Structures are given as C-alpha cells and as structure tokens.
Amino acid sequence: MNTETLLVELGTEELPPKALKSLGLAFRDGICAGLAQRELQFGEVRWFASPRRLAVLVSDVQLSAPDREIEVLGPPADRARDQAGNWTPAAAGFARKQGVEPEQLQSIDTPKGPRLGLRRTERGVATRDCLNDIIHESIHSLPIPKRMRWGARRVEFVRPVHWVVAMLGEDADHGEVLGQPTGNKTRGHRFHSSGDISLQRPEEYPSALADAYVVADFEQRRNMILEQVKVEASALGAEAVIDPALLDEVTGLVEWPVALTGSFEERFLEVPAEALVSAMKAHQKYFHLVDGEGALQPNFITLCNIESKDPVQVIAGNERVIRPRLADAAFFFETDKKIPLAKRAESLESIVFQQKLGSLQDKTQRVVALAGALAPRVGADAALAERAALLSKADLTTEMVLEFADMQGIAGSYYALHDGEEPEVASALAQQYWPKFAGDRLPETPTACTLGLADRLDTLVGIFGIGQPPTGSKDPFALRRASLAILRIMVEKGLDLDLAECLALTAAQYPEGVIAEDTPGQVLDYMIERFRAWYEEANIPTEVFRAVSARKPSRPLDIERRVRAVHAFSQLPEATALAAANKRVSNILGKLEGDHPFGEVSTNLLAEPQEKALWQALAQLAGKSEEHLQRDEYTEALAVLAGLREPVDAFFDGVMVNAEEADLRHNRLNLLKALRELFLQVADISQLAVSK
DSSP, X not given: OOEEEEEEEEEESOOOGGGHHHXXXXXXXXXXXXXXXXXXXXXXXXXXXXXXXXXXXXXXXXXXXXXXXXXXXXXXXXXXXXXXXXXXXXXXXXXXXXXXXXXXXXXXXOTTXXXXXXXXXXXXXXXXXXXXXXXXXXXXXXXXXXXXXXXXXXXXXXXXXXEEEEEETTBOOOOEETTEXXXXXXXXXXXXXXXXXXXXXXXXXXXXXXXXXXXXXHHHHHHHHHHHHHHHHHHTTOEEOOOHHHHHHHHTTOSSOEEEEEXXXXXXXXXXXXXXXXXXXXXXXXXEEEOTTSOXXXXXXXXXXXXXXXXXXXXXXXXXXXXHHHHHHHHHHHHHTTSXXXXXXXXXGGSEEETTTEEHHHHHHXXXXXXXXXXXXXXXXXXXXXHHHHHTTGGGGSHHHHHOGGGTTHHXXXXXXXXXXXXXXXXXXXXXXXXXXXXXXXXXXXXXXXXXXXXXXXXXXXXXXXXXXXXXXXXXXXXXXXXXXXXXXXXXXXXXXXHHHHHHXXXXXXXXXXXXXXXXXXXXXXXXXXXXXXXXXXXXXXXHHHHHHTTOOOOHHHHHHHHHHHHHHHTSTTXXXXXXHHHHHHHHHHHTTTTSOOOOOOGGGOOSHHHHHHHHHHHHHHHHHHHHHTTTOHHHHHHXXXXXXXXXXXXXXXXXXXXXXXXXXXXXXXXXXXXXXXXXXXXXXXXXXXXX
16 A cells, blocks of 8 residues: 655744644544545644744655545436437436447346446546645635735635645645645744754654744643643742643743743732732733632733743843732722722612613622522521622723723622621632533632522523523523533532423512513523533433433422433333333224323223232322332432332233223223323323334
C-alpha cells in the first residue's frame, strides 16, 4: 500500500483565543472526514492550534483509494428489445447515460428478475486530486459564527490568512486555498523568528516550529502553562487557582508561553476577593493565588508570549495595568457602602425587568410574596426569606455590579453584612443564583433555597405567561437553566414540594390579565420534560422516565424516587414479562374505556384455578406493597409486586378473558384492572415493554 504523510496548515492573523481549541479540533475532524468519505485510509492524526495557525498532521495516508467494482441496473431485461429485435428507447437511453453502446450491456439476475445492467471497475480517487477539495470542505465546516473579508479579496475566514501549507509527502503544490497558493513554507514566532521556514517533509513540522519558538500542539502548550503556573505559585508557598476555561483561553493567546509572577498592594485585599479575582481573571487573564486556607494573596501569574531579556520590566508593566482595575474596585466598594441596600431597593422602579411584566421593583414585590408563601414548605423562616427577597436585586444599582457584572449577588451579600442584615439574609443574596451551570453547587441555607426557587419560578411563569417560551435556538431568559436549577434544588436538597402548587402560587402574584390563565400548566409540562435529558445523562432509558411521567406526577422529589425505583425494577428478571403483561392488560382495558362499568372483583365468580391464584396473590401482595408506598419506598414496593410474575403468566396461559358468559368476562376484566392499578400506584410499567 502506497502511503504518505499529510500536513495542512492555515497561517493567519491572531485567532480568537476562546474559540481556538474548538477550531483546531473541528479542522482535524474535517480533514479526517474528507479522507474517510473518499475511502482513503490513514494512520495517526495530530492536530495543532496556536494564535497564528490551525494545522493537521496525518500519517500513512493512502495515495489513492482502492478500485471499486460497481453494478448499475437499468430496465428489466425482457423490455430491452422490441418485437422486431431493436433496442427499446429505455435500453438505448440507459446505455447512453452510462456512456456505452447497448451491445455492451448485459443481463444481470436480481431478486426481482433479470435486469439490463453494466458491471465495471471504478478507479479509486487519487489523494492528490482531491486534497484541495478536502481542505476547502474542512474550512467550510468550521464553527465560525461570523466570517470576515480582508483587502480586495472575496474569500472569507475567521481572520486574514497569510500562508497555507499543504504537503503530501514532498509534494506541496495543491492549488489555491483562501486566496493563498499552497506550499511548504510556514512561519515561526512573530517576534522570536523571521522569514519563511521551508519544510522538506511534513514530519518536520512540530520540531521546525519549536526551533522557531512556536509550540504548535495545543495540548502540549496547555500542559506547559499548567506546569509553569504551578512552579511559580509554589515558589511563593501559595496555590494557583486554575480555571480550565481560563487555561484554555490563555493557551490560545501564546505560542511560546513564559509564566511570570507579579504582585499588588495588600491594601486591595480589603476589597471583596471576588471583585479582585474578576479584575485579574476576566480583564487581564491572570491566574490568582490563595494560601492554604483559600485566602486571596496579593500576587498573580501572567503568561507572556516572549522570552524577555528583562522580565522585571514585563512584570512591572503588568502590575501597572492591573493596579487601576483594583483601585476602581476599591473605590466602588467604598462608595457603594454609603447607600444601604434597603434604600437602593427603592430605586428598582426605574429598571425594566420585561416590558409586559413591569419593573425590577414589580418583580421584587412578587418574589417577596412568593418567598413568604414558600418558606414554610422549604423549612425556612418566612421573615428572613422575605427580607432576602426584598434586597435580592438591589445590588444591580451599585457601581461594583455595573463594572463587574459577575459580582451580581456577591456584592449584595457584602453590602448586606455591612448594613447589619442577618448573616443568613446576606448569604442568600449571593447563593440565590446557585447553581449557575450544570454541576454547580446548590444554595446551602433554607433561606437561599427559598429565594432561588421564588426568583426562578417568577421568571418562568412570567415569560411563559406572555407567550415567549424558549425555542430551539433562542432562550434569552435562560429558562432551561432556570428549570433545571429548580429541579436540582428540589431533588438534591430533599424538598418534597408540589411543583403544580408552586406554579399556581407564582401565577397568583401577577395582576389579573397580565399572564395567560393556562400558564401554570404549560410551565409544569415544560419543566417535567426537562427530566428527560436529566435521566438520559444518568444513562436511565427513556422508557423508564416515560413510565413515571405517564402518571402525570408533579412533585420532582417524588418523580426522582419513582424513576430510580422503576429503573431498579427494570433490571429484575421478572420485569420483561410483567411489563409485557401490563401492556397487554392496558390494551385490553383501553378498548373498553367507557363501555365497561368496572367494579369490585367477586370471588364467587372466580372459576379457573389460575384466576383464583392471581386474586390470592394480589390480595397478599397488595398489603405489603401499600406499606412501602405509604413511606414512598417505591423500589421496595415494586420488588414486592415482582412476585406477581408467575400467577400473571399462568392467568394469561390458562384463562380466557373474553369468556362467553358476561358475568365471568366482567369479573375477569375487574381482576385485570385491579392488577393494573396496583402497578399504577408507582408507574405505568407497560411503557417498559416498548423497547423490549
């Protein structure tokens, strides 16, 4: 097999750092997909992404795809010639389409009879002939939300392209890509290297760039940064807090990483640590340091893209840049404290929450009332919950939050403590937004849980109520995230709340006519449906959730217990047969809906031994199951009902349900209904039979 190593590199202006990793991976996937689609086999694949380049290096690429034997079928063979023996128009047209004479066609046997056809060998595509197409397809499929043009060119890309390398072995002439001729010349570091670097072979690429002060491999560069940051931190006896997203972003900013440590005045530590971290992390891309107890230290680590001859000057420059940001935070903190949060809450009337739903003060008043109603159900103090709700959005008027948006809630917590508010009220202000993302921490106190639930419920009901539910692509009020946060708080904090009641309470806070009457039901259906993805991520089959949701439950904690129980039941050896039996019973009873006056089972009409045995089993196990159900022990209840498998199987094997005698038939239907209702106390087990 003839193979060669393939290298493709796009040399650009500095690429967006946050998108660099995804661009690099997507470019790799595009090149691999293009080769695979053309049946070109290949070996190991490496991808590279730095601020000025995206590249893919593929070993053992076939120089041509294998030949294929193809068979093309035309009209039935018995319609190939007319009565005079001449070729019919259908046969002649088929031959013409295939580029052959009709005499070259042959009769090919098929399951539908002989067909006129053609067998021929199709030569495999040469890699050299299709490489330009593969590169263009890969570029076109990159996840670039907005492409740009530059100069007088009509080509578009995420950033201007200055060179393109395309090498298949030593062959480097593969046409034009993004307005640039392909070749074997790359470029090194913008400052530590000058001029073109000529590659003789694709395999030279990583080492040639390393000699030119470019670590092109994204993961290698990321690991270098990680190690350098840890070393710098350990030199101070501190620990660097490394956010993976920030680490990826910094990796996208440098080609030759050099970590340097700077410092700032300790007086700034009097400012809330979160504000200082925000200034360092979001604005300057610095890693902050903490001591063994997690307290912020007056130092930071920055990544430089050059090996400076005078690193002291580089550090001093970074310190000069961060100092005004920290000084701003200190000034805002001192200035904001002059006005109490309670006073600030009065000015929320001028801030619009949503045009049809009123101001932030309107929202605050609704949340205060809702928090007071929910507090006893959550186990919180109603007065504390209402106070926290009253102050919950006040920090939106502070200079701190206006400058550092991620301080929302956190700033309010600090200011509340300064104002002498109860500690639990202050902590609730910060925790009201937890969880902020999947897997994030939950609010810790009952007051915070109450506030977090009330605020999100108000938003959900309000936005749904004015007819603006989220769509597949748009969710401006983050209602999906709000729904999952509510479900997580209720389930993981063990709050046995009825979501339908909570939504009704929420809707009651709105003036008449503001939201649609059916809003609580719409929101309930939407939120319960969020559980589907929740359980898919937990590797619980969809039919398990469907079995529970068929019962229209509205208590999230109860849904969680039922789903876990049904999932455990589905693993039992009896589950398949009992699910099938429930499905059969459901079908039988469904056909009689409204036509059969169901009632109690009459023991006098139990004629066959199998139906007597089933009734006895039902009577015996129902009591045991009910004991577990009263304690919401659904797993144990279903384990008890699993004992019905044998009598149920025997019943269907030995009893004619639709007996000719009406009394017997009605009684047997009543027996089946009793069986089904026993399971329905937990879930619709018949749903498990769908995928069996």
